[in-house]
Amino acid sequence: MTESLFKKINIFLKVNEQTIDTYFNAHDPAPIYKRQLSHEFEQYIMNYSITIKRYSQVTYKLILENKSDKTFTDPLIHAIRRHFSLKKTIAEAEFKKYKRRSYQLLVISFSVVVLCLGVLPAFVPQEHGILGVLKEALHVLSWVMMWKPIEKLIFYWNPHKKEISILDKLTNAEVLIIDNVKTLSVENAA
Secondary structure: OHHHHOOEEEEEEEEOHHHHHHHEOOOOOOOHHHOOEOHHHHHHHHHHHOOOOOOOEEEEEEEEOOHHHHHHHHHHHHHHHHHHHHHHHHHHHHHHHHHHHHHHHHHHHHHHHHHHHHHHHHHOOOOOOHHHHHHHHHHHHHHHHHHHHHHHHHHOOHHHHHHHHHHHHHHOOEEEEEEHHHHHHHHHHO
């Protein structure tokens, strides 16, 4: 039941002369299609991202009240796509940096393991007394050092991939225009 609720995510946006400026940063002097989105508008869209799942289909539903409102739809969608595309690029760069650092940490940890388990035991000929305890301590220390890099590579990559997936869905979402002018004229005729 709950899976079917999250298959289609609809983001409703009312587009007209009064609301179009509220979607953008008021201090941005750029043309409308290049403006930055306002923080409140971004938060409105990102509130839907909580419910976006792997197989969800995201749709922007633009509600128009007049025929002249159609002129605002393309710049608005262009600005939304551009905004989330940039955020996706940043998230992908962060994920790449995360993977690079994790692999570097793994290589350093593996080098310490080789040093502790391969090179140092050659200098300690006997395994009894304090030297045996030292060898065992080095053995445990080396595997404890390997644990965190392996854990990061296995378990902590998923939030990065989920964020990239959500931003991709918000960037490439389908756009559906709901024209209330036609709907109102049909209702008035009846």
